[in-house]
Amino acid sequence: MPELRREPVSGCWIIVATERATRPSDFKTNQQIIKSSFCPFCEGNEDKTPPEILAYRDNGAMPDTGGWRVRVVPNKFPALQIEGEENKCVEGIYDMMSGIGAHEVIIESPRHIQSLTSLENGNVKEVLLCYRDRLVDLKNDKRFVYGLLFKNVGASAGASLEHTHSQLIVTPIVPQLVANEMENARIFYQQRERCLFCDMIDQEIDTDRRIVFLTDNFVAFAPFASRFPFEIWILPKNHKSHFENLQEFELDELANVLKGVLGRLETALDLPPYNYIIHSAPFNVTESEFFHWHIEIIPRLTNIAGFEWGTGFYINPTLPEEAAELLRKQ
Amino acid sequence: MPELRREPVSGCWIIVATERATRPSDFKTNQQIIKSSFCPFCEGNEDKTPPEILAYRDNGAMPDTGGWRVRVVPNKFPALQIEGEENKCVEGIYDMMSGIGAHEVIIESPRHIQSLTSLENGNVKEVLLCYRDRLVDLKNDKRFVYGLLFKNVGASAGASLEHTHSQLIVTPIVPQLVANEMENARIFYQQRERCLFCDMIDQEIDTDRRIVFLTDNFVAFAPFASRFPFEIWILPKNHKSHFENLQEFELDELANVLKGVLGRLETALDLPPYNYIIHSAPFNVTESEFFHWHIEIIPRLTNIAGFEWGTGFYINPTLPEEAAELLRKQ
Incomplete structure (x- = not known):
């Protein structure tokens, strides 16, 4: 257990x-994709x-x-x-x-x-x-x-x-990490009666410097303070806290946006390793006026080293504005 | 700038x-040590x-x-x-x-x-x-x-x-990350009038299940909730918040402990990649009764993937008790 x-x-x-690895020697092969003719x-x-x-x-x-x-x-x-x-x-x-x-x-x-x-x-x-x-x-x-x-x-x-x-x-x-995001968003809302994420969307669309995709119901942009080069967030334009409350008509559009952003990253960065993560409100929270679900896509092009582990600061060598511009051009 | x-x-x-890397193609060689006959x-x-x-x-x-x-x-x-x-x-x-x-x-x-x-x-x-x-x-x-x-x-x-x-x-x-550690330590102190780290040291020495090194003035142990396999912390036994207030006689001993722990990790894990980070109180804080400087050593044997990026949870496949035991045996 x-x-x-x-x-x-x-x-x-x-x-x-402990079921996932046992002996020190197990770690050596850990960072490789299992390549074999058989795929389960x-x-x-x-x-x-x-x-x-x-x-x-x-x-x-x-x-x-x-x-x-x-x-x-x-x-x-x-x-x-x-x-x-x-x-x-x-x-x-x-x-x-x-x-x-x-x-x-x-x-x-x-x-x-x-x-x-x-x-x-x-x-x-x-x-x-x-x-x-x-x-x-x-x-x-x-x-x-x-x-x-x-x-x-x-x-x-x-x-x-x-x-x-x-x-x-x-x-x-x-x-x-989720509790921290919720708390920061709650404080922002408490002070302004507005959703932090809705404000970000408005400002991003308004300045149009970091937008990668814009459709009727979704927006994808390189965040102002991207932790990683070519980090991209996808958000629904209409405020919603829970991913699972997505409706049928939104799913079609989100599928196109997600595939579109990933495709551009694959072209621009030559099939980079990446993670995407859906940030959604906890199950035990009802529809929240201050949290806004979103997808964070993080290409894994840079290493996390001692400085990042010791501070929570990230060093990003690529301007988000330039990353967005390059992705728009693909 | x-x-x-x-x-x-x-x-x-x-x-x-942006001085540190410019074009998408620069990332491809980023993860390699520069090996050349010339070393600056x-x-x-x-x-x-x-x-x-x-x-x-x-x-x-x-x-x-x-x-x-x-x-x-x-x-x-x-x-x-x-x-x-x-x-x-x-x-x-x-x-x-x-x-x-x-x-x-x-x-x-x-x-x-x-x-x-x-x-x-x-x-x-x-x-x-x-x-x-x-x-x-x-x-x-x-x-x-x-x-x-x-x-x-x-x-x-x-x-x-x-x-x-x-x-x-x-x-x-x-x-x-430092502000967060300081705040957690402050809350602990406020509730108990004791330093969280001093309590950890006492409990670790008392239970003796995760100790790797113990000298007159320093202790090294695998933390109870190690984020990474074979993670080891080194702490001064006497409460001190700032690394830079170390005294001469302590430096000798710390040098031995640090070299000893790293040597054991190198032997047990066959020269693993690792980071160590000195966590010390900020410059603008005077000697603090609730923060306790320490060194965190983290071998980099496992990958950080989407789950860790989305939660701040870490999955550790090695029991800290077993890691400590193995390192003591080296």
Whole structure:
């Protein structure tokens, strides 16, 4: 059973999941994508993953057989475990609890495709629909308060398989980083009666210096204070705090914007390693006037070194304005 | 001139330093150590660095010539620039200021040695003495409030040269991560009238499950909630908030402990990439009863992926108790 331990100086929680690596020598091969002729995510290999949780498939096909378009399975090496209770406890000055939660893999195509941008727009939409379905379902479990959807592409961004996929981790506590964002947004709202993110969107559209994509309902821009070169955020123009409250007509448009931004990054940076992360409000918060869901896309072109670990400052060698301009030109 | 921009959602400051890389293609070679027969840090090549700021050298030798044991020079590609004023300003909802500060390199040996552990104990002590001297000097500049000493070893830990060296970055604002640690420690003290770190030291020595080194004045242990496998912290047993207030007799002992811990990590993990970071109280804080300076050593064996970027949670596959036991056995 994984264990959650709270680091008292930073306030961060750590997941100690010893099933994921054991001996010092295991680390040496950790940073490589497993390249082999066999891929457990490809159609026909459904019996090589844990039994599926959800799949969009053609009528009549049985679970864990072929004929699907998107398929969700439990992670074979989960960071958190679905069964159990919290068991919050204390060890002297330290806090800990059981590592309960969900850790799922969203397999985005039955074919051995390495990028979401190789999918048809309709299939990208189904991936987003699948994200929504899984959040809605897991929200029902009252042990859980937060769901994080994310994607790792490339070995240096933490991917271990190349077949296009994303992941969902659901946690029994609100992560500190999310709590911090919520708190900053709450303070901003309290002082101005306006949403921080709505203000950012207005200013970005108004100045038009960092916009990469602009559609009826979505905007993608390089943030003013991008931590990473070519970092891009996608936000809905209409204020909404929860990703899972996205509506059908918005999904089509978001699929186009997401695929469009990723495609431009792939062209400009020659298939860079990257992560994207969906920042959404916690399950136990009702529709919030101060938090605004968004997707953060971070190409992994620079290393995190001692300075960043010691300060939380980031050093970005690329002006966000220049990154946006380059991406608009692709 | 580098620019400091504040990211309003996380509250972090970003340094936009465009001198450090310019075009997308520059990133491709970023993750490699520059290996060449020429090393600007070696004795005899003093004219290939900016003029030295400080050096411990044998009597009579001229600056920027040979005969030194430790040498401090400005970073040739500084993240922050020493000249200038803060120029705090606003751009709509965004805050920014000039990227002033110091960025220095401490060259730890005139010889082309790749690890601090290859130095004699007396030379390690001089490196620490040099850290102290530089902090004491830069504290006099009232534009600056924080000094971060750190070390990057190995390409994946952000090093670009292999010759053993460390760095000092001095900033005009207290970094958010430091402010957060100070605040958590302050709250702990307020509730208990005790230092959080002193309590950790007592509990670690008492339970003796995660101790790696224990001397008269220092303790090294694997933190209860280690973010990374084989993470080790070194703390002075006597409460002190500022590294630069270390005394002569403590420097000898700290040199032995630091070299001892690094040596054990190198043996156990086969020369891993790592960072170490000295966490010390800000310049503008007098001796604090609630903050306790310490060194955090983080081997870089695991990748930071989307989940960590989205939550601030870390997944550690190695029990700190087992890491400590293995290191004690070396």
